[in-house]
Amino acid sequence: MFTIDSIANKFRISYFLFALLLSTTFVSIFMYAEMRIEQDLVKGRLIQQLQLSQEKEGKQAVYTANPGIKIYRYDRAPENLKTLANGTVQEMRVTVNNQVGKTETNLHFFAYQKNNQNYILTYLEDTEMVMENYPVLAIFEELEDIFVDTLKVAVILSLLIAALFSHLSSKQIIKPLLDLKQAVETDHQNLTELTHLPSEVGVLARAIDEKNHKLEQYLQREQLFTGDVSHELRTPLTIIMGASEVLASQLETNSRLSEFANRISTTAKETSEIISALLLLSRAPEQLDTPPTSINTIALNEVSRLQYLLRHKPVSCKVVAEQDYIANVRPELLKMALGNLIKNAFQYTDDGEVIVAIDAEKIIVTDTGLGIPEIMMPLLYERFERLNDINTSDQVEGSGLGLSIVQRIMTHMDWELIHQDNATGGSTFSIYYK
Template identity: 85%
Template sequence: MFNIDSIANKFRLSYLVFAILLCAAFVSIFMYAEMRIEQDLVKGRLIQQLQLSQEKEGKQAVYTANPGIKIYRYDSAPENLKALANGTVQKTRVTVNNQAGETKTNLHFFAYQQKEQKYVLTYLEGNEIAMENYPVLAIFEELEDIFADALKIAVLLSLLIAVLFSHLSSKQIIKPLLNLKKAVETDHRNLTELTHLPSEVGVLARAIDEKNHKLEQYLKREQLFTGDVSHELRTPLTIIMGASEVLASQLEENSPLIEFANRISTTAKETSEIISALLLLSRAPEQLDTPQTSINTITLNEVTRLQYLLRHKPVSCKVVTDQDYVAYVRPELLKMALGNLIKNAFQYTDDGEVIVTIDAEKITVTDTGLGIPEVMMPLLYERFERLNEVNKGDQVEGSGLGLSIVQRITAHMGWQLTHQANKTGGSTFSVYYNK
């Protein structure tokens, strides 16, 4: 199928259009030249006929010569011809009577000054001018047919050559771009080999190489930052977890402080898991091992862990599934993605229920909460974008990173995240893990 957006096809089409315009220009020049030459030859033939008629018939008001030639003395010419005639051969549409009835044809005419006397010479189309007294016109008629046939062949050959040449030359023009494409897709070394070229491809290769270098530096800095932060945070988190366990062991069995000590220990462990997930997210997907992970187990754990967000709300939560489903994914990443979706549903739902549905294709989190205004849809997965409560005008606690992280995780795993507004209010987020 012809794709007009292709550079090669655009080049081929433009070359063909150029060839057609060039042929049209040559044909127009040929036809104009043919018309002017024929006019001059006809004019010469009619002047010759005037001289022959004068020698044969003497001075007359009107000379008639077959076929189709009629010469008027100016004062005897029809008024319409007198008004229009000048030194240039012109033509006008006329109706003539013949054996076939009335027919329309062209009448050629011009004015000619012979010494003191002026004439109007006419020739009616549809009649072959007698050639015996004017052989140059006969020669022109023969050459005209030859040139017309030659011009047709030249136009066809020109278009054929244009098609073939544009096809071959477009391949040569596109070849450097294809080499650049392959170099970009393969490795940095192949791209470097093109940067020395003086052509536009070399300029483009140098720009891409420079951009790749900046991107590599940026990714390297990001990986180093993530690694450094995780390394620096692991030690204090380990100390916090150890200290909280020691604190919990020294408290009395019924002490109200045990709950807080356990909360400190649990939060520290969750933070450590988040750091591990962020480290995994900074790696390339092909570098990650993906063990078989139970979706049901992680979902139930996250619902239990975040249940405290519903402590003072008339909101229920249930997990709907008909069997235990698994996915080949790092559990840390799945935990972070589902945790953020469930947390958002709990935070933005003040009344009703939250339903987490698991099937063989997707994981769905549905709530009856605030929903997402239409104005925020283009910014749904943008970082630091948060939803304000429509009725209260208060901002729900959060950083505005949750959905952005979920989108990043699902894209990293090759999954798909979708959103749909519920007719009765609230939102439904679906994670398609088995595409």
């Protein structure tokens, strides 16, 4: 498929246009030279004829010489010739009568002064007359035809050679770039070989190699940081969970204190799961196993876990599903994505209901809350962007990372997240997982 955006095609077009421009220049030069030569030949012939006519006929107002030559004394010349004639041979298209009827031909004419007398010399172009009476012009006309045919062939061959040469040379020009592309896509060993080239490709290869090296260092630091944070946080979380369980076993007679102990244990477990999910996000998608996971179970657990956000609101929530739907996904990632959507729906809905609907293609979270203003749509998935920062004075807890994390998880799992405004208010977020 031909595309103008290709470097190779741009080079081919440029080379072809250059050849076309060069050919046009040569044709223009040839046509100008041909015109000047013809003018000089006609001018010389007519001046010669004027001299011959004066020697033969003496002073006359009009001299007629066959074939096709007519010389006027300026005051006896046709008015249209007086208006146009000057020292340069000019052409005018005229219609003449001959044996076969009316035909169109060219009238050559120019103004000339001799012995203080002005003349207008004219020559009516006719091929047969030229061939019989003006051998120089006849030879010139034959050579002109030969040159024209040769020039046509030369122009066509030039364009064909330009097209062929540009095609072959563009391959040689693009080949180093293709080698560089292949080296970047495969391994750094091939890229290192290209860095030693003295050409622009070598400069580009060195820049890419340096950037890759910096990215590797950055990713290595990121992986080390993620691993270190995970290791350092899991130990205190394990201690917190163990201590809360011991505390809960000692507070069986006091239900209120037992509730606090259970919340400590639950929060510690949730934090541990969040750490696990973030660790999974730091890995390449192809390195993760995707076990069959019940979407219904995760949705029900998240609704139950976040139910405390609706304790003082007239808001109901329900999970709608015709059957138990299964998706091949890491449960930690699905829990984090769905949990963030449900949490946002609970936080930003003060009245009405939240519905989590599940089918064979998608998971839909619908609320009757504040909705999302148009001004925020371009920033919907940006980090640290919050609804209350833009459209409302109510301060809602949150860091502005929820939707950004959900979008990141969707990209990581090759799923799709779509937002729609509800006609009656609120928002609908749809996760397409198939």
